[in-house]
Amino acid sequence: MVVFQMVWKVIGKNKIPTLIQELNKEYEVFTPVKKENLVFFERVSSGNEAFLDFQNTKKSPKEVFFPQTEILFTYEINKQGVEIEKAPVLKRDIVLLGIRPCDAKGFLLLDKFFSSGEYKDLYYLEKRRNTTIIGLACNRPLSTCFCTSMGGAPFGKEGMDLLLQDINDKYLIETVTERGEKLIKKLPWLKDAENGDIDKVRSLSRNVEKAIKSKVSVEGVSKKLDGMFDNKQWDLIHEKCLGCGVCTYLCPTCCCFDILDEATTKWKRVRIWDSCQFSCFTLQGSGYNPRPSGKERMRQRIMHKFNYFPKNYGENFCVGCGRCVQECPVNFDIREVVEAISTDIWREKDE
Amino acid sequence: MHNVENSIREAAKKLLSEKKVDLIVGYERGTLPLRTTPCFVDKAEDVRKLVWNENCDANLSKYLLSRKENVGVVAKGCDARSIAVCIFEKQIDKEKVVIIGAPCLGLIDKKKVKAKLDGRELLEATIEDEQIRLKGEGFELVFPKKDFICNSCLTCRHRNPPIYDVFTGEKVSEAEVDEFGEIADLEAKPAKERWEHFKEELDKCIRCYACREVCPLCYCKTCFVDQTMPIWFGKTNDLSDTMIYHLVRAFHVAGRCVDCGACSRACPMNINLREVVKKTEKIMKERYDYTAGLSLEKIPPLGEFKIDDSQEFIK
Incomplete structure (x- = not known):
């Protein structure tokens, strides 16, 4: 166990651009950026671009480590054979500033997927290992946020190196890891926090957590799903789903991908994102698809999140960010599905 | 409004209990403010779930495409028109569908509401007498409903379904609107600027295909972008690839699109997808005096060959 000194610093909100400016000298800095009415994580070149007064970003920040389109390598076939040129390596380390606790937890789940087992995903890991995460606690969770049901919290520190906590005109910066401490040491101009401020965020954290009203009883769902592969409810719940990729593409944990070769010069x-909701997901070369209809594809999404992943890695594959709930074109609400399984409605209807 | 809702329920109940249909596709309350969700009712006693309001925004004709049973479907003007196109194109069997037509009062555009609230979350919304009341943490605001009506509804001339089997409620008067006014600015721009505009818009696309999946006319068994043996078009989210997807899709729905606006409403990236197709709709109107989905008999201009076609585009 690494022992490091837990420090609390403080930064005025008006100093955030200065902080970003300074970090930019050494790191690739990504922050939430407001574009028209939507907020996205983007690489920023100046401190003023950061927009921290948001509830949650439209897309999750997973694309920093797992881009929608990623060139793995390029190659040329010539008389000598095949010449392979590796994808360019990361030039500078990354700082992600303004990551919500749900999304930070999402990174920990993605880490399990991309780094467990015999084969490690070097493309993901190279970026991930060289990144410092400066989180931003949630003072105003959305009504669709159910992080507390998924083991998270609006002031959760899991997956963070540093955590910014908003008190009026300043942020308290809590050091969470050694990596975070290293970064703090590079910023000697940050003032120490006062005890009163620390007490303030502690009580704020309790109050905000209590204010989260959206609850999903996920306890035991994984086990219940074990016997539900052939439940009749799958025939019904997928009906309104039209099979687009909004839920999976905006999700901080969905990470199915496809690999293809493209010819230019x-x-x-x-590698591109794939979605279990698409009709060509798992379509095999023979033309056979083990998931031929919306029923099997919806079952895959629910099972992967609440049964397969928990079995393989010990945790649900959902962090309760609520993006899929907010953005589904037909208002398919995953919370209702989990709740129905949890309360045995599915089992009863199947009998 | 309640009137229409009750008549929809009555019509649905009658159809189910008389066994004229096996299933009703309609709307029920959603889990979020200003939302409804498609619902499937197969028992007469469940018709009370059905609702009718300004948030019934999904185009339900999409759900008729793959059905084998007899289905009753709740349809606004645009929905009924897309059903008509699909019937004409033999994607929906006329004999198996009962259209429960309902007069549309214009849909609320959630994106306009979001823009107005500028980052504040909507927790409750009520609509009464042409006014909309928006409530959230620390605010309660009242606006005229017309401020939030979808652009596709603002330019609509067919709020009453032109084809239906049962009509619910009373017909509303059709507005005399400038159907194509919203693209006038874009049309006036030089080609280069238009190109830049489309590049900027389509660069936001994440290829989730929500626009395609909600579109009742996107029913190809295998969409051209999903062709993999061999691959027809790039599948990345680089602009060149997304551009091809959207432009080919626009060509494909040209002369068929009824401008229900489902694509624009579904897009999570707020791309104004209607704009691309609206121009083709205008061309169809100007050249052929044709509006899609108004008749089950008239052959669409792009669906027939005429020896005396002016063919002025061939120079």
Whole structure:
């Protein structure tokens, strides 16, 4: 166990641009940025671009480590054979500033997926290992936020290196990891926090957590799903789903991908996002698809999040950010499905 | 409004109990403010779930495409028109569908509401007498409803379904609106600027295909972008790839699109997808005096060959 000194610093909100400016000298800095009415995580080149007065970003920040389109390598076939050119490596380390606790927890789940087992995903890990995460606690969770049901919290520190906590005109910065401490040491101009401020965020954290009203009883759902692969409810719940990729693409944990070769002047091997809701998901070369209809594809989404992943990695594959709930074109609400399984409605209807 | 809702329930109940249909596709309350969700009712006693309001925004004709049973469907003007196109194109069997037509009062555009609230979350919304009341943490605001009506509804001339089997409520008067006014600015721009505009818009696309999946006319068994043996078009989210997807889709729905606006409402990235197709709709109107989905008999201009076609585009 690494022992480091837990420090609390404080930064005025008006000093955030200065902080970003300074970090920019050494790191690739990503922050929430407001574009028209939507907020996205983007690489910023100046401190003023950061927009921290948001509830949650439209897309999750997973694309920093797992881009929607990623060139794995390029190659050329010539008389000598095949010449492979590796994808460019990361030039500078990354700082992500303004990550919500749900999304930070999402990174920990993605870490399990991309780094467990025999084969490690070097493309993901290289970026991930060289990133410092400066989180931003949630003072105003959305009505669709159910992080507390998924083991998270609006002031959760899991997956953070540093955590910013908003008190009026300043942020308290809590050091969470050694990596966070290292970064803090590079910023000697940050003032120490006062005890009164620390007490303030502690009580704020309790109050905000209590204010989260959206609850999903996920306890035991994984086990219940074990016997539900053939439950009749799958025939019904997928009916309104039209099979777009909004839920999975905006999700901080969905990470299914496809790999294909693209020809330009050279060949490129490209990894792109895939979605279990698409009709060509798991479509095999023979033309056979083990998930031929919306029923199997919806079952895959629910099972992966609440049964397969918990079995393989010990945790649900959902952090309760609520993006899929907010954005589904037909208002398919995953909370209702989990609740129905949890309260045995599915089992009863199946009998 | 309640009147229409009651008549929809009555009509649905009658159809189910007389066994004229096996299933009703309609709307029920959603889990969020200003939302409804598609619902499927197969028992007469469940018709009370059905609702009718300004948030019934999904185009339910999409749900008729793959059905084998007899279905009753709740349809606004635009929905009924897309059903008509699908019937004409033999994607929906006319004999198996009962259209429960309902007069549309214009849909609320959630994105306009979001823009107005500028980051504050909507927790409750009520609509009464042409006014909309928006409530959230620390605010309660009242606006005229018309401020939040979808652009596709603002330019609509067919709020009453032109085809239906049962009509619920009373017909509303059709507005005399400038159907194509909203693209006038874009049309006036030089080609280069238009190109830049489309590039900027389509660059936001994440290829979730929500626009395609909600579109009742996107029913190809395998969409051209999903062709993999061999691959037809790039599948990345680079602009060149997304551009091809949207432009080919626009070509594909040209002369068929009824401008229900489902694509624009579904887009999570707020791309104004209607704009791309609206121009094709205008061309169809100007050249052929044709509006899609108004008749089950008239052959669409792009669906027939005429020896005396002016063919002025061939120079």
